[in-house]
Amino acid sequence: MTSQAPRDPLAGLYQELILEHAKRREGEGAIEPFDAERFLRNPTCGDEIRLRVRLDGDAVDALGWEGQGCSISQASASVLAEQAPGLTVAEARQRIEAMRELLRSRGGVEPDEALLGDAVAFAGVARFPMRVKCAMLAWVALEEALDQAAR
Numbered sequence: 001m002t003s004q005a006p007r008d009p010l011a012g013l014y015q016e017l018i019l020e021h022a023k024r025r026e027g028e029g030a031i032e033p034f035d036a037e038r039f040l041r042n043p044t045c046g047d048e049i050r051l052r053v054r055l056d057g058d059a060v061d062a063l064g065w066e067g068q069g070c071s072i073s074q075a076s077a078s079v080l081a082e083q084a085p086g087l088t089v090a091e092a093r094q095r096i097e098a099m100r101e102l103l104r105s106r107g108g109v110e111p112d113e114a115l116l117g118d119a120v121a122f123a124g125v126a127r128f129p130m131r132v133k134c135a136m137l138a139w140v141a142l143e144e145a146l147d148q149a150a151r
């Protein structure tokens with residue numbers, strides 16, 4: 001280990017997982033029917049996502065997204081789409097909050113792998129404040145879609 005700060009948010013242990021998800025694009029596509037849809041853009045990077053969610057009672061039944069942008073934003077959407085179906089809305093919100101806390105920690109929070117699964121791969125992004133919005137974009141889109149569906 002070096003005490004020098006990493007220069008690349010994709011450097012290190014989780015680089016391959018992020019690049020693999022950026023390529024796999026789990027959950028890509030527009031689902032029908034759906035209960036809520038959110039379109040979000042990250043102006044600092046140009047990332048875009050259109051995310052749809054379908055609920056079954058108080059659980060996430062399906063999540064679909066379409067988007068473009070950097071590897072971090074696209075991989076983060078893929079990881080979210082892999083995890084969200086089957087969670088209750090409360091569980092999904094808990095994960096979104098844990099992801100936000102991790103990414104805003106600037107490296108000060110130990111990632112909760114039991115809760116976040118592959119999303120801990122984005123822990124390194126916390127050291128790059130400019131890229132936090134990239135990693136959060138899909139998760140905020142889901143949070144807002146859940147808000148919308150609850151209304």
Ligand code: ZN
Pocket residue numbers: 042045046047069070071072073133134
């Ligand atoms: Zn980005």
